Amino acid sequence: KLDWQHFFHLKTIYAWLDQTAEKYSxxxxxxxxxxxxxxNRILGIKLATNPNxxxxxIEAGIHAREWISPATATYIINELLTSQDAGVQKxxxxxxxxxFPSVNPDGYKYTFEHDRMWRKNRQLFGTSRGVxxxxxxxxxxxxxxxxxxxxxxxxxxxxxxxxxxTQRLIEFIRSHAKKEQIKTYIALHSYSQMLMFPYGHxxxxxxxxxxxxxxxxxxxxxxxxxxxxxxxxxxxxxxIYPAGGGSMDWAHAELEIPIAYxxxxxxxxxxxxxxxxxxxxxxxxxxxxxxxxxxIVEAAAEKG
Ligand code: 0X9
Ligand code: ZN
Numbered sequence: 001k002l003d004w005q006h007f008f009h010l011k012t013i014y015a016w017l018d019q020t021a022e023k024y025s026x027x028x029x030x031x032x033x034x035x036x037x038x039x040n041r042i043l044g045i046k047l048a049t050n051p052n053x054x055x056x057x058i059e060a061g062i063h064a065r066e067w068i069s070p071a072t073a074t075y076i077i078n079e080l081l082t083s084q085d086a087g088v089q090k091x092x093x094x095x096x097x098x099x100f101p102s103v104n105p106d107g108y109k110y111t112f113e114h115d116r117m118w119r120k121n122r123q124l125f126g127t128s129r130g131v132x133x134x135x136x137x138x139x140x141x142x143x144x145x146x147x148x149x150x151x152x153x154x155x156x157x158x159x160x161x162x163x164x165x166t167q168r169l170i171e172f173i174r175s176h177a178k179k180e181q182i183k184t185y186i187a188l189h190s191y192s193q194m195l196m197f198p199y200g201h202x203x204x205x206x207x208x209x210x211x212x213x214x215x216x217x218x219x220x221x222x223x224x225x226x227x228x229x230x231x232x233x234x235x236x237x238x239x240i241y242p243a244g245g246g247s248m249d250w251a252h253a254e255l256e257i258p259i260a261y262x263x264x265x266x267x268x269x270x271x272x273x274x275x276x277x278x279x280x281x282x283x284x285x286x287x288x289x290x291x292x293x294x295x296i297v298e299a300a301a302e303k304g
Contacts, residue, residue: 004075004282007067009112010105013074017101019043024081027273031098033168036106037123044100044167046094047080056184056297057173057257058245063259064107064118065275068265068285069188073101075286076293091294094301096180103247104133104165117275121165123157131157134187135191135243136166137250138203145243156245169247177255184259184291184300185251191267191274192240193231195220195292198235198252198260200242208258209235215299216261217292219292229266229289236262259300263289 002008002016021028027049031041033042060073077099080092083142102108106122107130129252135146140146142159144261149155157163162169176182197212199205206212232239236246252260266285267274277285 033172037164038106040105048096051100052182053096054181055078056098057182058186060188061102064111066190068190068277071282073149100263120182135245137245139253140244143244185257187248187262188266192264194264195233195238196236196262197251198248200249202235215296219295221293
Protein backbone atom coordinates (compact mmCIF):
# COMPACT_ATOMS: atom_id res chain seq x y z
CA LYS A 1 0.00 0.00 0.00
CA LEU A 2 1.37 3.40 -1.00
CA ASP A 3 0.79 6.43 1.23
CA TRP A 4 2.82 9.31 -0.35
CA GLN A 5 4.54 9.82 3.01
CA HIS A 6 7.38 7.42 2.23
CA PHE A 7 9.34 6.44 -0.84
CA PHE A 8 8.66 2.92 -2.05
CA HIS A 9 10.64 0.13 -3.65
CA LEU A 10 9.86 -0.87 -7.24
CA LYS A 11 8.08 -4.06 -6.22
CA THR A 12 5.76 -2.13 -3.87
CA ILE A 13 4.90 0.33 -6.63
CA TYR A 14 4.20 -2.52 -9.06
CA ALA A 15 2.07 -4.41 -6.52
CA TRP A 16 0.07 -1.21 -6.00
CA LEU A 17 -0.47 -0.84 -9.77
CA ASP A 18 -1.85 -4.40 -9.87
CA GLN A 19 -4.12 -3.94 -6.85
CA THR A 20 -5.37 -0.61 -8.11
CA ALA A 21 -6.11 -1.99 -11.57
CA GLU A 22 -8.13 -4.77 -9.94
CA LYS A 23 -10.07 -2.32 -7.83
CA TYR A 24 -10.85 0.01 -10.75
CA SER A 25 -11.06 -2.64 -13.45
CA UNK A 26 -13.73 -0.69 -15.34
CA UNK A 27 -11.21 2.09 -16.11
CA UNK A 28 -7.69 1.00 -15.31
CA UNK A 29 -5.38 -1.53 -16.96
CA UNK A 30 -1.75 -2.36 -16.27
CA UNK A 31 0.46 -2.09 -19.36
CA UNK A 32 3.84 -3.71 -19.86
CA UNK A 33 6.42 -2.06 -22.14
CA UNK A 34 8.62 -5.14 -21.85
CA UNK A 35 11.65 -5.90 -19.78
CA UNK A 36 14.76 -3.88 -18.98
CA UNK A 37 18.46 -4.73 -19.39
CA UNK A 38 18.36 -6.72 -16.14
CA UNK A 39 14.95 -8.22 -16.80
CA ASN A 40 12.78 -6.00 -14.69
CA ARG A 41 9.37 -5.14 -16.12
CA ILE A 42 8.63 -1.60 -17.26
CA LEU A 43 5.05 -1.32 -16.06
CA GLY A 44 2.52 1.47 -16.26
CA ILE A 45 -1.19 2.07 -16.42
CA LYS A 46 -3.78 3.22 -18.87
CA LEU A 47 -6.76 5.04 -17.40
CA ALA A 48 -9.49 5.24 -20.00
CA THR A 49 -13.19 5.97 -19.88
CA ASN A 50 -13.76 6.72 -23.56
CA PRO A 51 -11.79 5.35 -26.51
CA ASN A 52 -12.28 8.63 -28.38
CA UNK A 53 -10.54 10.75 -25.74
CA UNK A 54 -7.24 12.39 -26.45
CA UNK A 55 -4.45 11.04 -24.28
CA UNK A 56 -1.72 12.25 -21.95
CA UNK A 57 1.52 10.30 -21.45
CA ILE A 58 3.56 10.66 -18.25
CA GLU A 59 7.07 9.22 -17.94
CA ALA A 60 8.77 9.06 -14.54
CA GLY A 61 11.96 7.68 -13.05
CA ILE A 62 14.22 7.86 -16.11
CA HIS A 63 16.87 9.11 -13.64
CA ALA A 64 17.14 6.53 -10.87
CA ARG A 65 17.92 8.75 -7.87
CA GLU A 66 15.10 11.26 -8.50
CA TRP A 67 12.72 9.40 -6.22
CA ILE A 68 10.13 12.16 -6.16
CA SER A 69 9.43 11.41 -9.82
CA PRO A 70 7.92 7.89 -9.44
CA ALA A 71 6.19 9.05 -6.25
CA THR A 72 4.56 11.91 -8.15
CA ALA A 73 3.48 9.55 -10.93
CA THR A 74 1.64 7.23 -8.53
CA TYR A 75 0.15 10.24 -6.71
CA ILE A 76 -1.31 11.45 -10.01
CA ILE A 77 -2.80 8.02 -10.76
CA ASN A 78 -4.38 7.97 -7.31
CA GLU A 79 -5.79 11.50 -7.65
CA LEU A 80 -7.31 10.72 -11.04
CA LEU A 81 -9.08 7.74 -9.48
CA THR A 82 -10.10 9.03 -6.06
CA SER A 83 -10.29 12.84 -6.07
CA GLN A 84 -13.58 14.41 -5.00
CA ASP A 85 -12.69 17.55 -6.93
CA ALA A 86 -15.08 18.00 -9.87
CA GLY A 87 -12.30 19.45 -12.03
CA VAL A 88 -10.06 16.43 -11.47
CA GLN A 89 -12.94 14.04 -12.10
CA LYS A 90 -13.56 15.83 -15.39
CA UNK A 91 -9.89 15.44 -16.36
CA UNK A 92 -10.08 11.73 -15.66
CA UNK A 93 -13.22 11.48 -17.79
CA UNK A 94 -12.24 13.71 -20.71
CA UNK A 95 -8.72 12.33 -21.29
CA UNK A 96 -7.11 8.91 -21.32
CA UNK A 97 -3.93 8.73 -19.23
CA UNK A 98 -0.80 6.62 -19.74
CA UNK A 99 1.46 6.76 -16.67
CA PHE A 100 4.77 4.83 -16.35
CA PRO A 101 6.26 5.42 -12.87
CA SER A 102 9.66 3.81 -13.49
CA VAL A 103 11.08 3.75 -17.01
CA ASN A 104 14.53 2.92 -15.58
CA PRO A 105 13.63 0.07 -13.20
CA ASP A 106 17.18 -1.37 -12.93
CA GLY A 107 18.54 1.99 -11.84
CA TYR A 108 15.69 2.63 -9.42
CA LYS A 109 16.20 -0.74 -7.72
CA TYR A 110 19.92 -0.06 -7.52
CA THR A 111 19.31 3.22 -5.65
CA PHE A 112 17.34 1.29 -3.02
CA GLU A 113 19.70 -1.64 -2.71
CA HIS A 114 23.23 -0.27 -3.31
CA ASP A 115 23.82 3.38 -4.20
CA ARG A 116 21.25 6.08 -3.42
CA MET A 117 22.88 8.51 -5.88
CA TRP A 118 22.84 6.32 -9.02
CA ARG A 119 21.37 8.08 -12.07
CA LYS A 120 21.79 5.91 -15.19
CA ASN A 121 20.65 2.45 -16.24
CA ARG A 122 22.87 -0.56 -15.31
CA GLN A 123 24.20 -1.68 -18.71
CA LEU A 124 27.80 -2.92 -18.52
CA PHE A 125 30.63 -1.29 -20.52
CA GLY A 126 33.92 -2.93 -19.66
CA THR A 127 34.50 -1.99 -16.04
CA SER A 128 31.90 0.79 -15.87
CA ARG A 129 28.17 0.83 -15.98
CA GLY A 130 25.25 2.84 -17.14
CA VAL A 131 23.88 5.07 -19.87
CA UNK A 132 22.06 8.29 -19.05
CA UNK A 133 18.76 7.30 -20.63
CA UNK A 134 17.79 10.96 -21.00
CA UNK A 135 20.71 11.39 -23.39
CA UNK A 136 20.15 8.18 -25.37
CA UNK A 137 17.17 9.13 -27.59
CA UNK A 138 17.61 9.50 -31.35
CA UNK A 139 17.02 13.26 -31.45
CA UNK A 140 20.23 15.31 -31.75
CA UNK A 141 21.89 12.43 -29.95
CA UNK A 142 25.22 13.27 -28.26
CA UNK A 143 25.27 16.70 -29.93
CA UNK A 144 25.53 18.76 -26.76
CA UNK A 145 25.38 18.35 -22.98
CA UNK A 146 26.33 14.67 -22.91
CA UNK A 147 29.43 12.53 -22.76
CA UNK A 148 30.94 9.70 -24.83
CA UNK A 149 32.68 8.37 -21.74
CA UNK A 150 30.91 5.44 -20.02
CA UNK A 151 32.33 6.44 -16.63
CA UNK A 152 30.46 9.77 -16.74
CA UNK A 153 27.02 10.44 -15.25
CA UNK A 154 25.80 11.87 -18.58
CA UNK A 155 27.06 9.10 -20.88
CA UNK A 156 24.92 9.13 -24.04
CA UNK A 157 25.53 5.45 -24.81
CA UNK A 158 27.43 3.78 -27.69
CA UNK A 159 24.80 4.86 -30.23
CA UNK A 160 21.45 6.63 -30.44
CA UNK A 161 18.72 4.44 -28.97
CA UNK A 162 21.26 1.78 -27.93
CA UNK A 163 19.58 0.96 -24.62
CA UNK A 164 16.87 -1.61 -24.03
CA UNK A 165 14.86 0.83 -21.89
CA THR A 166 15.04 3.49 -24.62
CA GLN A 167 13.87 0.97 -27.22
CA ARG A 168 10.94 -0.18 -25.07
CA LEU A 169 9.69 3.37 -24.61
CA ILE A 170 10.20 4.25 -28.27
CA GLU A 171 8.28 1.15 -29.38
CA PHE A 172 5.49 1.92 -26.98
CA ILE A 173 5.08 5.55 -28.01
CA ARG A 174 5.41 4.73 -31.70
CA SER A 175 2.64 2.17 -31.52
CA HIS A 176 0.33 4.25 -29.34
CA ALA A 177 0.85 7.96 -30.14
CA LYS A 178 -1.34 8.19 -33.22
CA LYS A 179 -3.80 5.42 -32.40
CA GLU A 180 -4.43 6.73 -28.89
CA GLN A 181 -4.19 10.42 -29.83
CA ILE A 182 -1.41 11.21 -27.37
CA LYS A 183 -1.21 15.02 -27.52
CA THR A 184 0.69 15.66 -24.29
CA TYR A 185 4.02 14.21 -23.12
CA ILE A 186 5.22 14.89 -19.58
CA ALA A 187 8.63 13.83 -18.19
CA LEU A 188 9.15 14.08 -14.42
CA HIS A 189 12.60 14.87 -12.94
CA SER A 190 14.06 16.65 -9.92
CA TYR A 191 15.39 18.94 -8.40
CA SER A 192 15.46 22.55 -9.61
CA GLN A 193 11.79 23.70 -9.69
CA MET A 194 11.49 24.25 -13.42
CA LEU A 195 8.93 23.62 -16.11
CA MET A 196 10.63 23.22 -19.45
CA PHE A 197 9.70 22.52 -23.06
CA PRO A 198 11.67 21.84 -26.30
CA TYR A 199 14.18 22.41 -27.66
CA GLY A 200 16.90 20.93 -25.52
CA HIS A 201 19.69 21.09 -28.11
CA UNK A 202 19.38 24.59 -29.57
CA UNK A 203 18.18 28.07 -28.70
CA UNK A 204 16.05 28.08 -31.88
CA UNK A 205 12.39 28.24 -31.03
CA UNK A 206 10.04 25.34 -31.61
CA UNK A 207 7.05 26.05 -33.92
CA UNK A 208 4.60 26.25 -31.01
CA UNK A 209 6.95 28.12 -28.64
CA UNK A 210 4.39 30.83 -27.86
CA UNK A 211 1.73 28.31 -26.79
CA UNK A 212 4.15 26.26 -24.71
CA UNK A 213 5.48 29.40 -23.06
CA UNK A 214 1.94 30.64 -22.34
CA UNK A 215 0.73 27.33 -20.84
CA UNK A 216 3.98 27.03 -18.87
CA UNK A 217 3.55 30.50 -17.36
CA UNK A 218 -0.03 29.68 -16.38
CA UNK A 219 1.12 26.43 -14.80
CA UNK A 220 3.90 28.02 -12.76
CA UNK A 221 1.48 30.75 -11.62
CA UNK A 222 -0.90 28.00 -10.46
CA UNK A 223 1.93 26.38 -8.47
CA UNK A 224 2.78 29.72 -6.88
CA UNK A 225 -0.87 30.20 -5.90
CA UNK A 226 -1.09 26.70 -4.40
CA UNK A 227 2.16 26.37 -2.45
CA UNK A 228 4.05 29.64 -2.77
CA UNK A 229 6.87 27.84 -4.61
CA UNK A 230 8.60 29.57 -7.52
CA UNK A 231 9.11 27.44 -10.63
CA UNK A 232 10.95 28.87 -13.63
CA UNK A 233 9.44 28.14 -17.05
CA UNK A 234 10.94 28.31 -20.51
CA UNK A 235 12.58 26.15 -23.15
CA UNK A 236 15.08 23.56 -21.90
CA UNK A 237 17.90 25.31 -23.63
CA UNK A 238 17.03 28.66 -22.01
CA UNK A 239 16.31 27.42 -18.52
CA ILE A 240 18.54 24.54 -17.47
CA TYR A 241 21.35 23.72 -19.90
CA PRO A 242 21.65 22.49 -23.48
CA ALA A 243 21.26 18.72 -23.81
CA GLY A 244 20.54 16.52 -26.82
CA GLY A 245 19.04 13.03 -26.82
CA GLY A 246 16.25 13.64 -24.31
CA SER A 247 13.05 11.58 -24.34
CA MET A 248 10.64 14.50 -24.38
CA ASP A 249 12.49 16.20 -27.24
CA TRP A 250 12.32 12.97 -29.23
CA ALA A 251 8.60 12.53 -28.60
CA HIS A 252 7.88 16.11 -29.63
CA ALA A 253 10.04 15.91 -32.76
CA GLU A 254 9.48 12.44 -34.14
CA LEU A 255 5.91 11.81 -33.08
CA GLU A 256 4.76 15.39 -33.30
CA ILE A 257 3.30 15.33 -29.82
CA PRO A 258 2.63 19.05 -29.58
CA ILE A 259 2.42 19.63 -25.83
CA ALA A 260 5.68 18.43 -24.27
CA TYR A 261 7.12 19.40 -20.90
CA UNK A 262 9.86 18.26 -18.58
CA UNK A 263 9.39 19.06 -14.90
CA UNK A 264 12.19 19.55 -12.45
CA UNK A 265 10.35 19.02 -9.17
CA UNK A 266 11.45 20.11 -5.70
CA UNK A 267 14.77 19.39 -4.07
CA UNK A 268 15.46 19.75 -0.36
CA UNK A 269 16.30 23.17 1.04
CA UNK A 270 20.01 23.92 1.53
CA UNK A 271 21.42 20.46 1.24
CA UNK A 272 24.33 19.00 -0.65
CA UNK A 273 22.32 15.94 -1.56
CA UNK A 274 19.86 17.72 -3.78
CA UNK A 275 18.20 14.55 -5.02
CA UNK A 276 17.33 13.43 -1.49
CA UNK A 277 14.01 15.09 -0.82
CA UNK A 278 12.53 14.51 2.65
CA UNK A 279 9.46 12.27 2.43
CA UNK A 280 7.23 14.93 4.04
CA UNK A 281 7.72 16.86 0.81
CA UNK A 282 6.20 14.17 -1.40
CA UNK A 283 2.59 15.21 -0.95
CA UNK A 284 3.00 18.98 -1.58
CA UNK A 285 5.46 18.42 -4.45
CA UNK A 286 3.24 15.89 -6.21
CA UNK A 287 0.18 18.01 -5.62
CA UNK A 288 1.68 21.15 -7.17
CA UNK A 289 2.96 19.11 -10.13
CA UNK A 290 -0.51 17.70 -10.73
CA UNK A 291 -1.97 21.21 -10.48
CA UNK A 292 0.53 22.34 -13.12
CA UNK A 293 -0.31 19.44 -15.44
CA UNK A 294 -4.00 20.15 -14.99
CA UNK A 295 -3.41 23.82 -15.83
CA ILE A 296 -1.46 22.93 -18.98
CA VAL A 297 -4.11 20.47 -20.19
CA GLU A 298 -6.95 22.89 -19.53
CA ALA A 299 -5.12 25.84 -21.13
CA ALA A 300 -4.36 23.74 -24.24
CA ALA A 301 -7.99 22.59 -24.47
CA GLU A 302 -9.18 26.18 -24.30
CA LYS A 303 -6.96 27.06 -27.27
CA GLY A 304 -8.34 24.07 -29.19
O1 0X9 B 1 19.92 16.64 -17.24
C1 0X9 B 1 18.78 16.19 -17.39
O2 0X9 B 1 18.50 15.21 -18.05
C2 0X9 B 1 17.62 16.89 -16.68
N1 0X9 B 1 18.06 17.41 -15.42
S1 0X9 B 1 18.34 16.38 -14.18
O3 0X9 B 1 18.90 17.15 -13.07
N2 0X9 B 1 16.94 15.82 -13.68
O4 0X9 B 1 19.17 15.32 -14.63
C3 0X9 B 1 17.07 18.03 -17.49
C4 0X9 B 1 17.39 18.15 -18.92
C5 0X9 B 1 16.42 17.58 -19.84
N3 0X9 B 1 16.89 17.90 -21.13
C6 0X9 B 1 16.32 17.47 -22.26
N4 0X9 B 1 15.21 16.75 -22.24
N5 0X9 B 1 16.86 17.81 -23.39
ZN1 ZN C 1 16.55 13.87 -14.10
